[in-house]
Amino acid sequence: MHTEQQQRAHTLLRSRGIDHALFANPYTVTWLTGFTPPLQHGAGPFVGGPPVVWYEAGEFMLIVIDFYDTAGLTIPVVHYPGNTVDRPIPSADNLAKIVRDFVSRGPSAAKLGAEMRHLPAFLLPPEANSVAIDGWLDPLRMVKTAEELEALRRAFALTDLAHAAARRATGVGAREIEVWTAAHSAAQQAAGGHLPFGNDCVVSYRQNNIGGLPGDLALHPGDSLMVDLSVRADGYWSDSCATYYAAEPSEKQKAMHRVAMQALEFAISLIKPGVRASEIDRKVRGFIAEAGYPVYPHHTGHGIGVSTHEEPRIVPYNSIPLEPGMVIMLEPGIYFPQEAAVRLEDAVLVTSDGAVVLTHHDKSLP
Amino acid sequence: MHTEQQQRAHTLLRSRGIDHALFANPYTVTWLTGFTPPLQHGAGPFVGGPPVVWYEAGEFMLIVIDFYDTAGLTIPVVHYPGNTVDRPIPSADNLAKIVRDFVSRGPSAAKLGAEMRHLPAFLLPPEANSVAIDGWLDPLRMVKTAEELEALRRAFALTDLAHAAARRATGVGAREIEVWTAAHSAAQQAAGGHLPFGNDCVVSYRQNNIGGLPGDLALHPGDSLMVDLSVRADGYWSDSCATYYAAEPSEKQKAMHRVAMQALEFAISLIKPGVRASEIDRKVRGFIAEAGYPVYPHHTGHGIGVSTHEEPRIVPYNSIPLEPGMVIMLEPGIYFPQEAAVRLEDAVLVTSDGAVVLTHHDKSLP
Numbered sequence: 001m002h003t004e005q006q007q008r009a010h011t012l013l014r015s016r017g018i019d020h021a022l023f024a025n026p027y028t029v030t031w032l033t034g035f036t037p038p039l040q041h042g043a044g045p046f047v048g049g050p051p052v053v054w055y056e057a058g059e060f061m062l063i064v065i066d067f068y069d070t071a072g073l074t075i076p077v078v079h080y081p082g083n084t085v086d087r088p089i090p091s092a093d094n095l096a097k098i099v100r101d102f103v104s105r106g107p108s109a110a111k112l113g114a115e116m117r118h119l120p121a122f123l124l125p126p127e128a129n130s131v132a133i134d135g136w137l138d139p140l141r142m143v144k145t146a147e148e149l150e151a152l153r154r155a156f157a158l159t160d161l162a163h164a165a166a167r168r169a170t171g172v173g174a175r176e177i178e179v180w181t182a183a184h185s186a187a188q189q190a191a192g193g194h195l196p197f198g199n200d201c202v203v204s205y206r207q208n209n210i211g212g213l214p215g216d217l218a219l220h221p222g223d224s225l226m227v228d229l230s231v232r233a234d235g236y237w238s239d240s241c242a243t244y245y246a247a248e249p250s251e252k253q254k255a256m257h258r259v260a261m262q263a264l265e266f267a268i269s270l271i272k273p274g275v276r277a278s279e280i281d282r283k284v285r286g287f288i289a290e291a292g293y294p295v296y297p298h299h300t301g302h303g304i305g306v307s308t309h310e311e312p313r314i315v316p317y318n319s320i321p322l323e324p325g326m327v328i329m330l331e332p333g334i335y336f337p338q339e340a341a342v343r344l345e346d347a348v349l350v351t352s353d354g355a356v357v358l359t360h361h362d363k364s365l366p
Numbered sequence: 367m368h369t370e371q372q373q374r375a376h377t378l379l380r381s382r383g384i385d386h387a388l389f390a391n392p393y394t395v396t397w398l399t400g401f402t403p404p405l406q407h408g409a410g411p412f413v414g415g416p417p418v419v420w421y422e423a424g425e426f427m428l429i430v431i432d433f434y435d436t437a438g439l440t441i442p443v444v445h446y447p448g449n450t451v452d453r454p455i456p457s458a459d460n461l462a463k464i465v466r467d468f469v470s471r472g473p474s475a476a477k478l479g480a481e482m483r484h485l486p487a488f489l490l491p492p493e494a495n496s497v498a499i500d501g502w503l504d505p506l507r508m509v510k511t512a513e514e515l516e517a518l519r520r521a522f523a524l525t526d527l528a529h530a531a532a533r534r535a536t537g538v539g540a541r542e543i544e545v546w547t548a549a550h551s552a553a554q555q556a557a558g559g560h561l562p563f564g565n566d567c568v569v570s571y572r573q574n575n576i577g578g579l580p581g582d583l584a585l586h587p588g589d590s591l592m593v594d595l596s597v598r599a600d601g602y603w604s605d606s607c608a609t610y611y612a613a614e615p616s617e618k619q620k621a622m623h624r625v626a627m628q629a630l631e632f633a634i635s636l637i638k639p640g641v642r643a644s645e646i647d648r649k650v651r652g653f654i655a656e657a658g659y660p661v662y663p664h665h666t667g668h669g670i671g672v673s674t675h676e677e678p679r680i681v682p683y684n685s686i687p688l689e690p691g692m693v694i695m696l697e698p699g700i701y702f703p704q705e706a707a708v709r710l711e712d713a714v715l716v717t718s719d720g721a722v723v724l725t726h727h728d729k730s731l732p
Contacts, residue, residue: 038579049483085647085665085681092483092500114487117415117458121490122482122498132488134458177559181551188547192582213404216558299451315451 001074001147002034006060008140013055013113013133020106021055021113021133022099022123028115028137029053030306033062033075036235038194048082048091049120054102055113063098065091092122099123142303142311143325148236149349152305152327155238156347156358158195159229162187163242163361166201166227170244176201176214179225179244187231198308199239200228202341209341210298210333219246224253226341228331230308237308239329241345242363249365253342256334257365259291260342263332264363267300271328271348271355277318284314284332293334296343301330304347326350327358367440367513368400372426374506379421379479379499386472387479387499388465388489389419394481394503396672399428399441402601404560414448414457415486420468421479429464431457458488465489508669508677509691514602515715518671518693521604522713522724524561525595528553529608529727532567532593536610542567542580545591545610553597564674565605566594568707575707576664576699585612590619592707594697596674603674605695607711608729615731619708622700623731625657626708629698630729633666637694637714637721643684650680650698659700662709667696670713692716693724 009032013021023029029051030036037051051064062075065082080094103112103125113133114124124130144152165186169179180201188195201214204224211228219225228241243257267284281300288295301314304327312320314328322328328350333343344363348355375398379387389395395417396402403417417430428441431448446460469478469491479499480490490496510518531552535545546567554561567580570590577594585591594607609623633650647666654661667680670693678686680694688694694716699709710729714721 085663085679085683087683116488117486119487120483121480121485121487122500124487126492134488175555175558177554177557180560181547181554185547185551188543189541191543192541193543194546194579213560297451313451317451317453 002032003074004145005031005140006075009055009060009137010058012136012140014058016136017111018113018131018133019056019110020103022119023053023055023115024050024118024120024123025115025134026050026118027141027306027310029062030235031137031141032060034073034235035062035064035068035070035075036232037064037068048080048093048095049123050118052095052099052119052123054099056102056106063095065095096122100125103128138311141305142320143323144305144327148305149327151234151236152238152347153358155231155233155236156240156360158187158191158231158233159238159240160359160361161190162229162231163227163240166229167242167244167362170219170225170246172221172246173218174246175216175218176203176225177216179227180214183227183229191231191233196232198230200226200241202226204341205338207337209337210296210335210343221247222250224249224341226343228343228345235306237304237306238359239304239308239345239347240359240361241331241343242361243342243344245366253340254365256293256340256342259288259293260332260334260344261363263287263291264330264344264346267330267332268346268348268355268357271322271350273324273350273352274321277312277314277320277322278316281314281316281318284330288332288334294336296333296335298331298333300332301328303327304329322350324350324352368398369440370511371397371506372441375421375426375503376424378502378506380424382502383477384479384497384499385422385476386469387421388485389421389481390416390484390486390489391481391500392416392484393507393672393676395419395428396601397503397507398426400439400601401428401430401434401436401441402598403430403434414446414459414461415489416484418461418465418485418489420444420465422468422472429461431461462488466491469494504677507671508686509689510671510693514671515693517600517602518604518713519724521597521599521602522606522726524553524557524597524599525604525606526725526727527556528595528597529593529606532595533608533610533728536585536591536612538587538612539584540612541582541584542569542591543582545593546580549593549595557597557599562598564594564596566592566607568592570707571704573703575703576701576709587613588616590615590707592709594709594711601672603670603672604725605670605674605711605713606725606727607697607709608727609708609710611732619706620731622659622706622708625654625659626698626700626710627729629653629657630696630710630712633696633698634712634714634721634723637688637716639690639716639718640687643678643680643686643688644682647680647682647684650696654698654700660702662699662701664697664699666698667694669693670695688716690716690718
């Protein structure tokens with residue numbers, strides 16, 4: 001499990017002269033190991049520090065608190081004692097000691113790579129010959145392994161179900177939070193367990209109707225609801241967006257919805273190996289502008305995997321060419337603040353001759 | 367808002383010779399400022415670093431990405447630009463520059479306090495004369511302000527509602543995840559918005575029936591379900607536990623439930639200013655043992671506030687005496703792995719002459 005990722009990372013680190021390394025970015029940790037801690041709630045003091053991965057002599061090792069069950073992993077794991085009732089919780093000191101011991105084992109001239117943007121300061125040995133390696137693995141994460149694709153497909157299937165529940169729950173009088181809980185409950189019941197859940201559930205009459213967590217706002221006839229959903233399953237996130245209507249949409253809403261749908265279909269038609277992210281971005285923005293609508297102020301799309309937004313970003317500056325095995329979200333939208341909003345979003349897998357759509361939620365007009 | 371907290375922290379920092387400081391522990395940040403970012407989901411790259419608080423000359427200032435709305439706060443806020451579609455996301459560099467500028471403004475001999483267990487390494491200026499201040503504010507957080515008590519009461523009221531829904535959803539055939547989604551949905555619909563939610567929802571026939579996230583396990587006649595719930599509202603967490611039954615409990619379950627209830631009532635009766643945490647812990651463990659049951663392997667209780675577990679921990683080693691204004695969870699339990707489990711938990715506010723119970727969920731036998 002995740003051995004391809006470790007091999008790719010090892011090749012890169014060796015080529016850049018890194019002798020040993022500490023990874024602390026939670027996305028890197030999941031990508032390298034398959035380990036996905038439950039998202040932190042309020043019990044921070046029980047946890048000495050973030051899960052970290054130690055790299056040395058071509059091998060990777062996960063270091064986590066003993067609270068975590070790591071039975072399913074194939075990577076070596078070092079557990080450190082965490083919570084205790086017999087003395088003050090020693091977990092942070094235990095973690096620091098393990099890291100210090102690993103680092104001090106090597107020759108003092110050895111080059112220590114460290115993800116400085118996530119590694120807590122107390123875990124960086126001040127005497128180490130350290131180099132920031134933040135973002136180094138991001139390009140490696142773009143092309144998905146077969147195992148990752150399976151996890152992503154499971155996650156997308158769950159948001160498909162969540163959207164079906166959201167569509168059913170939308171109607172005159174329904175509140176944003178009601179649609180949200182219906183969608184989240186449906187996904188969790190289908191998965192048979194707790195699922196981290198995002199992103200947006202907002203009525204069209206909000207000032208910022210592009211995104212946001214659900215609130216207490218109710219739908220009236222003529223309102224629409226933008227529902228942008230992600231779940232994390234086996235460490236991998238889905239994403240997806242649809243726009244639903246309280247009742248019969250107006251002519252203006254129908255026209256906007258049709259253009260967003262055509263823009264999404266157009267975006268999907270552009271996907272193939274070699275095409276640059278910036279070109280897709282430019283053409284989809286152009287499509288919206290030519291239809292006579294204001295161009296959305298956000299990205300046209302983005303990669304997805306252990307995080308909800310990753311490379312390749314489909315944005316104006318990004319000249320990365322697409323490659324088979326990339327999984328990309330595409331999400332054109334049209335927004336008139338406080339009045340009307342539509343966004344439709346699908347996931348596609350880049351293949352040798354085009355794209356396979358991975359999301360199957362109903363994005364049609366009612 | 368949160369000015370009492372800032373005053374207490376300032377007094378402490380000055381008394382220990384700290385000239386300026388960087389706080390990065392999310393609980394500290396909420397406690398000092400009232401700012402509570404939504405719990406992170408999968409969009410890490412959009413966020414340059416954690417929210418941090420800068421302390422200088424007796425003043426506190428919040429530093430966060432421009433994505434966050436901080437309109438309701440009274441503390442000064444520095445926003446740094448985050449996501450952009452025009453160039454690579456610069457948020458981490460923007461944050462680092464702000465921190466460097468603040469630190470370098472002071473005299474080079476100035477003592478910089480830093481929460482090293484949470485501050486990412488890239489934000490600690492290597493040339494600074496830095497001192498670890500992790501945990502320094504923990505004792506100050508024990509006694510709640512009037513404003514904090516109000517937030518805690520709101521959070522407890524929401525878990526009361528969640529428990530009522532969980533009790534209704536429990537029955538033969540119900541799955542852990544169904545009870546969990548019913549409880550979470552009820553709390554969110556009452557709050558009119560998204561609520562972070564924890565902790566445990568486990569059937570009695572699990573090997574580890576003390577805690578864990580809900581799964582796909584169904585209740586049969588004779589099973590019980592332990593439901594331990596927390597929500598975060600306005601930055602403050604609730605906590606609470608009850609045990610529900612699929613059908614009529616057995617005589618053994620009834621006896622265990624009654625002893626747990628008596629142990630909880632006994633624990634509440636011990637609460638008053640001056641009593642040591644260790645004494646409460648010892649007496650409640652003794653109560654369970656005298657009733658002929660195995661003593662629970664976890665804490666007897668803990669403080670609660672911006673985190674779900676904080677000082678004063680009600681554990682054997684902890685000689686902290688209670689003070690008026692502390693809010694304490696008490697949670698005796700009895701566990702027979704794979705067979706039977708009961709835990710009941712209430713929150714109490716320590717007052718000048720005893721305790722006021724803050725949780726009002728139904729913990730009775732059916």
